[in-house]
Every structure is written in structure tokens, then in C-alpha cells.
Amino acid sequence: MAQPPVSSQSQEQRVTEFVNSYQALRAEVGKIIVGHNDVVSQVLVGLFAGGHVLLEGVPGLGKTLLIKTLAESLELSFSRIQFTPDLMPGDIIGTNIIVEDAQARKHFQFQRGPIFGHILLADEVNRATPKTQSALLEGMQEGAVTVSGAAHPLPSPFFVLATQNPIEMEGTYPLPEAQLDRFLFKLRVRYPALEELTEIIDRTTHVRQVEVRRVLTGAQVLSMRELVREIPIASHVRDLASFIVLGTHPQWERAPETARRFVRYGASPRGAQALVLGAKVRALSEGRFNVSVEDLRATALPALRHRLILNFEGEAEGIDVDDLIGQIVENAESMTGSGKEVFLR
Amino acid sequence: MAGPTVIERLVADVARQIRLRRAEFYGLRGLFWGAAAAVVPLVLKEPLGVWSYVGAAVLLIAGAGAGGLWGYLMRLPLTEAARLADRGYGLQERVSTALEWAERPDRTPIVEALVADASSRAEQLGARRIIARRVPREAKLVPVPLLLGLVLAAAPPIPLPQGRLPSFSVSREEDEEKAPPDRSGEMQQAERKQPTRRDPAQRVDVQERNLTPRLGGGGQSQAGDLAAVFKDTSLGGRAPDFNSFLKKGDERLRMLEQLDRIPDLQSDFTQNQTRMVFQKAKSLRGGLDPNKKVSPEKLRELLSEMERLGRKNGAGGQQGNWSGDVYEGMEALEGGQTDKAMEAMERALNKMRSIEERGRDGKSLKGGRESDRRGNRRGGDKGAGQQGGGTGDEGDFPEGEGLLPGRGKSGSPKGDATARLRGNPFDVGVEGESRAGRKQGIDTNMLGRGAQMPSRMQYMGVLGQYRKMMEESIAREQVPRDFQGQVKEYFQSLDER
Numbered sequence: 001m002a003q004p005p006v007s008s009q010s011q012e013q014r015v016t017e018f019v020n021s022y023q024a025l026r027a028e029v030g031k032i033i034v035g036h037n038d039v040v041s042q043v044l045v046g047l048f049a050g051g052h053v054l055l056e057g058v059p060g061l062g063k064t065l066l067i068k069t070l071a072e073s074l075e076l077s078f079s080r081i082q083f084t085p086d087l088m089p090g091d092i093i094g095t096n097i098i099v100e101d102a103q104a105r106k107h108f109q110f111q112r113g114p115i116f117g118h119i120l121l122a123d124e125v126n127r128a129t130p131k132t133q134s135a136l137l138e139g140m141q142e143g144a145v146t147v148s149g150a151a152h153p154l155p156s157p158f159f160v161l162a163t164q165n166p167i168e169m170e171g172t173y174p175l176p177e178a179q180l181d182r183f184l185f186k187l188r189v190r191y192p193a194l195e196e197l198t199e200i201i202d203r204t205t206h207v208r209q210v211e212v213r214r215v216l217t218g219a220q221v222l223s224m225r226e227l228v229r230e231i232p233i234a235s236h237v238r239d240l241a242s243f244i245v246l247g248t249h250p251q252w253e254r255a256p257e258t259a260r261r262f263v264r265y266g267a268s269p270r271g272a273q274a275l276v277l278g279a280k281v282r283a284l285s286e287g288r289f290n291v292s293v294e295d296l297r298a299t300a301l302p303a304l305r306h307r308l309i310l311n312f313e314g315e316a317e318g319i320d321v322d323d324l325i326g327q328i329v330e331n332a333e334s335m336t337g338s339g340k341e342v343f344l345r
Numbered sequence: 346m347a348g349p350t351v352i353e354r355l356v357a358d359v360a361r362q363i364r365l366r367r368a369e370f371y372g373l374r375g376l377f378w379g380a381a382a383a384v385v386p387l388v389l390k391e392p393l394g395v396w397s398y399v400g401a402a403v404l405l406i407a408g409a410g411a412g413g414l415w416g417y418l419m420r421l422p423l424t425e426a427a428r429l430a431d432r433g434y435g436l437q438e439r440v441s442t443a444l445e446w447a448e449r450p451d452r453t454p455i456v457e458a459l460v461a462d463a464s465s466r467a468e469q470l471g472a473r474r475i476i477a478r479r480v481p482r483e484a485k486l487v488p489v490p491l492l493l494g495l496v497l498a499a500a501p502p503i504p505l506p507q508g509r510l511p512s513f514s515v516s517r518e519e520d521e522e523k524a525p526p527d528r529s530g531e532m533q534q535a536e537r538k539q540p541t542r543r544d545p546a547q548r549v550d551v552q553e554r555n556l557t558p559r560l561g562g563g564g565q566s567q568a569g570d571l572a573a574v575f576k577d578t579s580l581g582g583r584a585p586d587f588n589s590f591l592k593k594g595d596e597r598l599r600m601l602e603q604l605d606r607i608p609d610l611q612s613d614f615t616q617n618q619t620r621m622v623f624q625k626a627k628s629l630r631g632g633l634d635p636n637k638k639v640s641p642e643k644l645r646e647l648l649s650e651m652e653r654l655g656r657k658n659g660a661g662g663q664q665g666n667w668s669g670d671v672y673e674g675m676e677a678l679e680g681g682q683t684d685k686a687m688e689a690m691e692r693a694l695n696k697m698r699s700i701e702e703r704g705r706d707g708k709s710l711k712g713g714r715e716s717d718r719r720g721n722r723r724g725g726d727k728g729a730g731q732q733g734g735g736t737g738d739e740g741d742f743p744e745g746e747g748l749l750p751g752r753g754k755s756g757s758p759k760g761d762a763t764a765r766l767r768g769n770p771f772d773v774g775v776e777g778e779s780r781a782g783r784k785q786g787i788d789t790n791m792l793g794r795g796a797q798m799p800s801r802m803q804y805m806g807v808l809g810q811y812r813k814m815m816e817e818s819i820a821r822e823q824v825p826r827d828f829q830g831q832v833k834e835y836f837q838s839l840d841e842r
Contacts, residue, residue, distance in 0.1 A: 011458035174823065230453040234442040236428060264820065289459035290446075292437035312816030316829040 015287060018224050022048070022285045024215040028073040031210050033066050034203065035196030039187050042278075042302050043070065043161070045285070049277040050225050051184020052140050052160035054125075054175075054306065058167060061189045062200075064123055067161040071119040072212045074221065077155065079117030083128035085171065089135035093145040094152075110147055115139050118155050118218060122162035126172045133179055136160065140182045157221050177265070177309060184274045186306035231280040233291040236336055238276070241296055243332035245272040248308050248325075256331040258324055262314030267307035274303040293333070300329050352440055352460070355467040359433065360426040362476040364417045370479050371416030372409050377483035379408015380490035387494055391502035401494060433475025439463040618654050619701055625650065626694055641678060644686055648675050651693055667693035812836050 022044060029040050039055070043066065046053040055063045071078035081092060094113030098106050114120070115136070125133065139145050140160055144153045162183070164175070180186070192200060203210070246252045249266030250259055259266070279295035305321045314324075386393055386400035393400065427441035434440075443463040446456045497503075625647050629639060652671045674689030815836060819829055 008457040008461040011455045012461070015455070015458065227455070230455045232442055232446040232453065232456050232459060234438050234445050236424070236441065237438055288437065288439070289455055289462055290438055290442035294437065310820070312820050312829070312833070315820060315826070316833040318826065 011289075014227055015284060015289060018227055018284050019287045021216055021220060021224060025070075025073055028212050028215055029066065029069050031212060032069040032203075033062055034199045035192045036062065036066065036189060039189055040066065041282075041285075042185055042187050043067075045278050045281040045299070046185045047157075047159055047221065048224050048228055048281045048284075049184055049274070050157070050228075051274060051277070052162070052182060054180070054183040054186045055161065055163045055189055056166055056186060057163070057189030058191075059165060061191065063163045063189050064121065067119070067121045067163075069212060070161075071121070073215055074119065075214045075217045076118035076157070076159075076221075078119045078121070079114035080121040080123060081114050082123045083125050083132070085127060085129060087128045087132045089132050092132065092135045093139070093147060096148055108148075110150070110152065112152070115145060116152075116154060118157055118159060120158070120160045122160060124165060125162040126164040126174055128173065130173055130176065133173065133175060137179055137182060155218075157218055157225070180306045181268055181270050183306060185278065185302035187302055188305075228277065228280050228284060231283055231289065231291060233276060233280070237279075237291050237293060237296065240293060240332055240336045241272055241275045241279070243335050244275065244296065244300055244329055245269075245304070247328040247332050248304060250311075254331075254335060256327050258319075258327050262310055262317065262319045262324065263308060264311035264314075265309040267304050271304050271307045275299055278303050297329055300325055351464045351467045352443055355430055355440065355470065356423055356426045356444065358472070359430040359475065360421055360423065362474060363421060363426060363429065364419075366476045366478060367416035367419055368413040369416070370481055371419075372413030373484040373487070374481045375412020375415070376405070376409040377481075377487045377490065378412075379405045380487060380494060382408065383494050384490055384497065387497035388503060389505075390497070391505060398498065401498070405494075429476065434466075434470055436463065436466060439466060619697055622647070622651055622654060622697065623694070626690065639683055639687060641683055641686075644683065644690065645675070645678055648678065648686070648690060651690070651697075667696040670696070808839060812840075 025044060026040065029044075033040060043053055043055075047070070055066075057063055068078070068080075081087070090113065092113050092115050094111050094116070096108040097111050099109045100106050122136065125136075135145075139154055139158070143156065143158055144151050146152070160183075165172075243254075245267050247255050247259055247266075248263060248271070249255055250261075250263045252266075255263075255266075275296060276291070278299035279291045282295045282298055283289070283291050301322055304325050308321055308325065310319055310321065310324075383401035383404040386397040386404070390397040424441060424445065427444045428438075430436065430440050431438050439459065440463050443456070443460045446452050447460055449456075629643055629647060648671050652668060652675070655668045655671065670689045670693035674686040674693065677683075677685035677689060815832060819832065824832070
């Protein structure tokens, strides 16, 4: 075994800084947001993995507040778009307007839309028309928008946090699969527990004002994103990620029986990328230098639940996608030899 | 830096543990199969002698040893051992990742920190067994072949079966020679020696006689022939009971040879009275010794039966055919002339047989509709009496008759229905059946040939397409869940049909 050069201390220092920054940001968000620990962690994972996050939950659970708090904790610009059926693409990305210069000459000038912010809150994204929703697509994927043939790069880091309401489906436009695939994670915001609800009441009905500090700059966020990609992953863990993603495909011969029966379309390669990137951030956030199987297990649900489309039978049977993904992960672990009998092979 | 050394040492230690566990596992498995194989030489203890014990011991040890060696030498990649080390010590893939990435040219700087971290953690680990012992299923069964082997080793040698059948004839002779004279009385000795010895030709003759169907007139059976069969049994020594069994057995065999005293349970006497008369006549003639005289009472009874049969089958019908012979036979019998009565009975029987055969031929060759055949048979039966065994084969349309109104036998002015319409009532049909579901309903099912018509097949073909379209559209259109279930139930009910 070759001796690696002795420079591990600086690397350990980088990881330590990552953990400290992560914990600091987590603490600032926690000042405002009560409970929802998993949701907050996954939002931060999405931020440092360089993806976008879709939050789904009934009204009043604090989705918008969470995003606003996160934006306040970062030294980054923040934009909010309330999606409505009459919202137009130009309202998001901006438009060319006629302006007069000092010599009274008129010319077109691009007026930037709210998408030109570091953190974009797309509130109730499923209430806008598909045409308007698609205005976000290029920006989310490419980090730039094109208006009148001119490309306008978006600021970096660019982080979209969208919310949607799973009920009141009338008058909504569910996001198409192509747009859902652009989101790194889809998080489900659940109703708070009794203790959390009590804490929410205490915090929000009192005169006490909580100040949120800005703990991270955009440059720091970008640096942390670079570090995430340096994290090594063992081949058997990487294979497990591949088996998990392939297991969502009903056509795959080694997919579990439930996936074959209830799934119409499985996850795309973006799902595998999201799975591994999310696992890397999670490993770093715990101060580890490598990805573990537990990281994949924890990331599988938010990374895959919106990329797995049930067929009619699955919808009619009321199959829970999260349960289905749990079975797929178990099946994948048995395939990669994570069982107890591995030493007998 | 001691990192790699520490990691490698840890992996090597885990690999050794795995090899030992594998050796245990496969050693136990080999022990079972070795013990099972060791039973074989112990069974062959008679020909092998002392070598059977040696062979059994060698097989037992060789099985366990070979299994253990196989398990120890099985291929074990280091990455596998590293994975198990991670799992066993709870290192969260640190060791396996460090081991793999330390050698890669595209390793990132953070791999150094990973190796250092994994090494420091490995150094802190105490030596302990992390690979759990696994017991194969065969291990639970090891006592079975071991106990069996011990029993076989302690028991006397098992006599092996010989490759040929024992010779009964020689045994019988030996048995006779070895029989103690004072074991039974004088009478039993006489009974045992009574059957004469047969040469092989006679024996074959007897066997053939026993295998051929017994046609009455049984011969004398030979008491004591079966004695040789019981030569080696305890019954052979119990002479009085054995002899009495033989005597009774012979009597029963003689009874079985008299077929005329055994009722033929397979024939159905109630099926046809004519056949019953034939059977009685046959038993009256054939079941007795030809030298013996026919019993006049039985002959009278048979003639009365024939006369009654003729009267029953219709006035002026078949009776006119054989009744004269029957009366003649009865008169001869009353005059004491049994031979003449027998001759008259034979004539009457011949006439009955010819009528029966004609009727059977006509039945099998008749064509036309079933109702016509029934009518013709009735007509033929009538004609048999009048015309002296008339055939009744006039055909479907006798001369001057037909199916036209007023010209045929049909009472209907429109005539009988055509054969085409009456061919098969299930050619085309629609059957209703209740349908299970939320609302009561009747579904119609097409049966018979109609179900295979192109229209029906087309329906079956498009059903799958509609189901697929329905699934896609429901998944696309955001149909409320309640309605989805309802639509699904409907399509499932279609599939169940």
C-alpha cells in the first residue's frame, strides 16, 4: 500500500471548518424553525450539494419561513416569487424594456426579473401555468437565462427552494416530470409534534424578537460545495447507489417485485447523482471523510421520491412512495452482499 | 506514517477470522457428509471385515478435514475483509474506502485525511472476534449418521442378499429329509408324504394349468405342494396347523374350480331377459358332466321361462316364433322324453338368438333422426312377430311417406322441425350471470361457437388496449382516488370474466 503524502492535517482542517459552518447555519435556522430537524438538514444538504429543493406540505407548516430564515442566515440575495395562474415567464426572468438615454435615444434594456437572486423562493410553484413554470427550467439547470437571444448568467450560488401544496389540487398545474427531475430533493414537511407545537406557540406569540445572524457568505458556500465533491466513495457503496436507482425501474430484471408491479417510470441518472452528492454532504456534515451505506440510506428518500412515478395500479392501491423506496433500498443492499452470509461466499 | 500498516493489519486479522469461520462452517458440513458416507463400509462389514471400521473412520475424518480445508482456502478478496471489518467494528466504510482509494491515481487530497482517520480508529480497536459463528443446517443432523454408524459397528454383520432366487425344489427335498420323525404323529407324516413327486415337466404342466382360465371340471389338487414355500418360516415347524390349512385350502381350491356353482357377478341378469334365458340354458348344458342326465325339473323351468318371455314380448309377436318349439319341448318332457325336449329347447334358443342378432345389426346400421330410428325399431319389433323376423329396415322414408304435410308420420301439419335447427341447442346462446360489484347487475356471456366469432374475438383483443389506455389516462389526469378504485374494480371484473 502506497504511503500518501503527509498533508492530512490541512484536509482535516477543511472538514472541520465545513462541520462548524454547517452546524452554525443549522443553529441559526433552528432559532426560528421549531422541529423539522430532518427537513432543515436536508435543505442544507441540498444547498451544499448545489441542487434545488422542493418542499411539499400543507399550508402553515413553516415552509416559507424556513426558506426566509435560511436566506437571512446567509449573506446572499434573496428573491421571492408567489406563483399564481396569471404569472408570466417575463415576471420571473425579466424582460426588455425601452429606455431613453441622455441623448434621448431609445433602446432596449434588459430588466432583470426576480430569478436573478442567490436564493429564490418559488412559493406554491404548482399554481402557475406550465409555461411560467418552465421559465425556471433553464435557470435551475444551466444557471443562466436567455432573453431575446442573449444569455444572462445567474448569480452563483443559485439556490431555488420551491414549495407546493399537496391538497387543493383544483386550479393547480402539477409539475411535469422533467421539471421535477431538476430538483435535487423533494422534502415532505409534516405536521409538528405536540412539544414542537407548544414551542412554536411560545416563540411566535411573545414579544421577544429573535435575531438571525449571517453566518456564511456565498464564497464560503461555493468552497464547501467544492469540498463535497472531493469526498471519496468506496466502490461497493457506489454500486449500492446504482442498484438503488436501477431498482426503481420496473423493466430491470433484478428490481423488487413491488417496483415491477407499481412503478411506471424509475429514477433518471440525475437521481443517482443526487443520491451520491447528498450522501457526500451528509458524510461531511458528520465529520467523515468518506461516504457510508448509512448516508445512502438517509438520502434515498428525498433524492428519489419525486423521480419515481407510480402506475395506475400503484395510485389506485394507494402505495406510499417512501415505503416503496425503502423496499428498493433493502433489495439493493441484499444484492451488493451487505447481508450476514457475505463471508461464506 | 503507520496508517496503511495498521489498516492492513486490521484487514488481515479480519481475514483470518473469516477463514477460521469458513473452516468451521464447511468442516461441519464435511463432517456430516463424511459420517453419512462412513455408514456404507459399516453396512458392508460382512465382506470387508476389519477394513470396514478403518474405512468408516477414514471417511469421517476425510469429510471433516476436506470441508475445513476447503473453507479455509476459499478465495477471500481483501476488499471483502475490509467491508466486514467496517461492519464488524462500526467504522462506516472508512477502512474499505481508505484501502481502495489510497492506491488510486485520481485520489483527492482528502483521501489522506481519510487514511489518517481510519488508521487512528483502527489503532484504538481492541482485538476481538467480529465474525459470528455460522452453523450449517447439516450440523444439526450430524448425530444421525454418527449414531447409525455406532449401531452398525456394534451390531453383527448384516447378511447381504444373494443375486439368485432360492431353489424351492431342492429346499423341499431337504426339508423333507431334515424333518424330525417325532415332530408330529404318524398321520401327519403320511399326509406330508402323500403327494407324489413330480418331474419338472409335470411341474410346468401344473403351473400352466393354474395360470389358464378354469373352465369347470376341476381336477384334484395336490395337498402339500405349498409346503416348500413355508420352508424357512415358523409355520413350517408347526406341522398340525399347516397340514390342516393345506387340507382346507385344497377344498376351497376345488370349490373355485366349479364355475357352475359360482355366480357370475359381472354379468347383469336384469339387463335383458333373453340373455338371462341364454345364460340359464348354458348353465343347464355346460356346467354339468356330459355323462350325467339333464335335470327334468330345471329343463321344465327353463322352458316355462322361455314361454313366459315369448308371451311378455307381445301378443302374436316373437311368441309365434319360438313358442311352438317350446310347447313341443314341454310335451316331450311330460312324456319323459328328455332328449326331444332338449332338442326342442335348442331350436327355440337358436330362433331367439337369430332374432336378437338381427335386432342388434339393424340398430347399429340405422341412419336418420333419432325419433325416426326409435319409430322404425318399434315398427321392426312389431314386424318381427308378424313377418317371421322381419328386418324393419324400411329407411327414413318408406314408400308413400315423407315429411310433407299430410304425407308423413308427423302429426303436425307443418311437419317435423328440420335437423339443422335441432342439431345442437348450444350452438349459439347467451347466458346471463350475476355480476359481483357495488350494484347488482347481469352480465351476458356468449357461449358455444358464437364466442369464437370475429366480433367476439375483436372485443377480447381491444379489452387489453382499453385497459392500458385507461391506466395511462388516469395516471395523467389526476383522477380522484375514490374514482380510480372504482374504475379499477370495473376493469378487474371484466378480466375475471
